[in-house]
Amino acid sequence: MKISRRIAVTVAAAATAALLMAGCTSRNDSGASDGGGDSGGGDLTVAFVPKLQGIPYFEAMNTGGQKAAEELGFTWLYQGPTTADAAAQADIVRSYIQQGVDVLFVAPNDPDSLAPLLQEAKDAGIHVATTDTDAPDSVREVFVSQASSQGIGETLTDTLLKAMGGKGKYAIVSCGETAANLNAWIEVMREHTAEKYPDSEIVDVVYAGEDQAAATSMATDLMNAHPDLTGLVGVCTSSAPGVAQAVTDAGRIGKVFTVGLGTPKSMQPYLESGASSGSILWDVEALGYLTGWAGVQLASDAGFEATNKVSDALPAVEYDDSTKVLLLGPPMIFTAENAGDYDY
Known part of the structure; x- marks a missing residue:
């Protein structure tokens, strides 16, 4: 058959x-x-x-x-x-x-x-x-x-660092620790940051699974652990709104900038409020x-x-x-x- x-x-x-x-x-x-x-x-x-x-x-x-x-x-x-x-x-x-x-x-x-x-x-x-x-x-x-991994990683980095004025410390909230695509994008971000933005550094990478609430909690912890943090990246469609929500809750819009891979509808409120400087997707x-x-x-x-x-x-x-x-x-x-x- x-x-x-x-x-x-x-x-x-x-x-x-x-x-x-x-x-x-x-x-x-x-x-x-x-x-x-x-x-x-x-x-x-x-x-x-x-x-x-x-x-x-x-x-x-x-x-x-x-x-x-x-x-x-x-x-x-x-x-x-x-x-x-x-x-x-x-x-x-x-x-x-x-x-x-x-x-x-x-x-x-x-x-x-x-x-x-x-x-x-x-x-x-x-x-x-x-x-x-x-x-x-x-x-x-x-x-x-x-x-391409190169295109995604570089676009995330460039969009964030433009908002940060080309310098400062930022952290990444990812989803699955074993997800090949997310890890490839993060590696590109590391390389692109080191090569193009010598006055900037990634201070930490954490993993929230596909859980938006967990991403918000982890982003809040990152801001508390690094008082001089000026950037956050959500490297998946649940962590992107999650990090923007954390900045909103902390009253730090305009002080801590975020970008991420979020769907347009989920990110629209944060883009309009300024909690997110850009959502990179396809x-x-x-x-x-x-x-x-x-x-x-x-x-x-x-x-x-x-x-x-x-x-x-x-x-x-x-x-x-x-x-x-x-x-x-x-x-x-x-x-x-x-x-x-x-x-x-």
């Missing part, structure tokens, strides 16, 4: 590609069948397991994946743990392996512990890939990356759409070109064959002026 299904998927995906080349759009109007994110109606199933379900960031990715499913004609499955827990995430991955999905995308909480499960999925005939967060030492076939729904599109490419063995026209909104997505990375594009900076233009 699995072999014949793969053949059918290849034929269906090729037909979809032909329609897209002709400028047509195939849409299944049935929409989502339940709150878990099922969408589309094709035989091809693309499953996505986020780090955490229920937060605006990954829900926006789910929306983008659903849109891709409706337009390209496949079934999109979405389920993640209710806490950022590697073991709970692994249980969901095992469930999708047992279901025999065609393509499995994961944003791993712990890339190393997940690697054996991705091997198990591959052995079962499932295409395996990562999105948002990579597991580079695994059998994943592609990593759908939101932006089009999260577009990242979900690109993930779904990449799933179709994997299932049909179509591969990726150096430059890919995914849709009218994503006309030139670059792919690096040496690293197997599909890159959404450069990061965006959200401010008080443009944050209200987005609904996530």
Whole structure:
């Protein structure tokens, strides 16, 4: 059954590609069948397991994946743990392996512990890939990356240090201690700070998990421990509003500057109040759409070109064959002026 299904998927995906080349759009109007994110109606199933379900960031990715499913004609499955827990995430991955999905995308909480499960999925005939967060030492076939680590780390640093006047001490509140993408961005921040801002230094890095309240508490502790601290960075979508809230609660807006990777809606109040000097992110729904599109490419063995026209909104997505990375594009900076233009 699995072999014949793969053949059918290849034929269906090729037909979809032909329609897209002709400028047509195939849409299944049935929409989502339940709150878990099922969408589309094709035989091809693309499953996505986020780090955490229920937060605006990954829900926006789910929306983008659903849109891709409706337009390209496949079934999109979405389920993640209710806490950022590697073991709970692994249980969901095992469930999708047992279901025999065609393509499995994961944003791993712990890339190393997940690697054996991705091997198990591959052995079962499932295409395996990562999105948002990579597991580079695994059998994943592609990593759908939101932006380059260099671009994100440097933009975070430059935005903060501009607000700080190019000098001073700052601290970082991250989320998962084992998250490969967050750690890569922090490393770039360390290097970029040392090279470009000799009068500035990072005094501490702490980890709040995917918990906004914990991020606020930790940011408050950092300000108390370092009275001369003038900057805070929230390196994930829960810690970004968390550090801005801490500065607000402490009455230190304009004295301690913050930036972070926050969704536009969650950061808008802080951008408007001045508690945040900028939110660095990307089009999260577009990242979900690109993930779904990449799933179709994997299932049909179509591969990726150096430059890919995914849709009218994503006309030139670059792919690096040496690293197997599909890159959404450069990061965006959200401010008080443009944050209200987005609904996530």
